Amino acid sequence: MPFNGRNGRTSPALLGALTLGVGFALASVAAPRTAPADTECPAAGCEMPEVESVPARLAADRACRDAGYLCAQLLDASGFRVQRWESERPPLRVRVESPSDEDPSVARALRRAASRGISAWQGQPFALSIDDRATASTEPADIVVRWARRLDGIALGLTRTRWESGPEGTTFTSVEVVLATRNPYNGAFLMDPEDMVLVAAHEMGHALGLPHSDQSADLMYPTNTASRLSARDYRTLSALYALPNGIEVTNGTGPVAGQQD
Numbered sequence: 001m002p003f004n005g006r007n008g009r010t011s012p013a014l015l016g017a018l019t020l021g022v023g024f025a026l027a028s029v030a031a032p033r034t035a036p037a038d039t040e041c042p043a044a045g046c047e048m049p050e051v052e053s054v055p056a057r058l059a060a061d062r063a064c065r066d067a068g069y070l071c072a073q074l075l076d077a078s079g080f081r082v083q084r085w086e087s088e089r090p091p092l093r094v095r096v097e098s099p100s101d102e103d104p105s106v107a108r109a110l111r112r113a114a115s116r117g118i119s120a121w122q123g124q125p126f127a128l129s130i131d132d133r134a135t136a137s138t139e140p141a142d143i144v145v146r147w148a149r150r151l152d153g154i155a156l157g158l159t160r161t162r163w164e165s166g167p168e169g170t171t172f173t174s175v176e177v178v179l180a181t182r183n184p185y186n187g188a189f190l191m192d193p194e195d196m197v198l199v200a201a202h203e204m205g206h207a208l209g210l211p212h213s214d215q216s217a218d219l220m221y222p223t224n225t226a227s228r229l230s231a232r233d234y235r236t237l238s239a240l241y242a243l244p245n246g247i248e249v250t251n252g253t254g255p256v257a258g259q260q261d
Contacts, residue, residue, distance in 0.1 A: 017142055025072015025253040056247070061212060063249040068236030071249065072214035072218060079250035082243045083173045084209035086140075090129035094118055095141035098134050099181045101149055108134065110181055113193035114145055117200030120229050121208060125241045142174045143207050145200070154184040156191070157203040157223070205233065209240055 012031040057079070064071035073080050096114050099107040115132040122128050131137055151158055160176040169230075179199060183189035191199070198219065204218045218233050230235070243249070 010252065020239045029158060041228050057250050058125070058243070059251055060248050060251050063247075065244060066235070067239035068232045069213040069215065069218065070211065070236050071241050073211050074249070076215075078091045079248055080211075081170065081248045082209075082240065082245055083161070083170050083172065084240055084245055085126070087125070087241055088247065089126065092127045092143060093139075094128055094130045094143045094145065095137055095139070096132040096145040097136070097147065099147035101147070103189070104134075104183075110147070110179075110191065110196050113196035114200040117197040117202075118145070118204045120197075121204050121237075123147050124208075124234055124237055143177065143204075143256045145177045145179065147181055148178055149180065150184060150187060151178065151180045151184045154186065156199045158179050159203050159206040161207070165246075169244065172209065177203045177207055179203065195224070199228070201229060205229075205237070208237060210237055226229060 004105040
């Protein structure tokens, strides 16, 4: 299937058929204590450790009020655990590396496009410090963006999340995002930088803790059918960070376990 549309651009219809991430169709993505959509688990596996200090469960009727698509995953699972960065933290440090396997001019365009996509989340909810210099940096980063010519299947992006457990629940410690520089259907074609902006923004949403959306108007929908982040994308992220980190949201109604109204 040809990937480039008129004027060398990727046609929206063709781009909409491409998968943003690996495992987007798996129902297990919404299972409790698993990694978010498009993520790979730590070496120990996907199961999140049980931590006694993790906050109590919260019923969906309370957790999901005006929460965008945060609770859409409950359609396929009995619950999910909130996983995200600490709320009170310095700016997230994001390093966008250069695609070493591509021509320097192509690498520069893709690197800058990825930086633009990531910047769409600036201040939502954290300040982002983005380093997209062409030269390799040895400075530490919370999120590192790397590149591969092709990913498995028809994936355009992949987000790997690492976490640790403590008194405040399960907290992200580092994230690696991998973006494909080439068309997954035909490796002779490069990804268009304007399309890379959307792919990078989608994967950055996962890097912040967002699941997939259930509506095609949102950029966090599993396939790229939106042209920008939606108000619902931002609202869902706000809802995520308003919930206690590590709390388990379950189907049903009622108060937080142990709480009296």
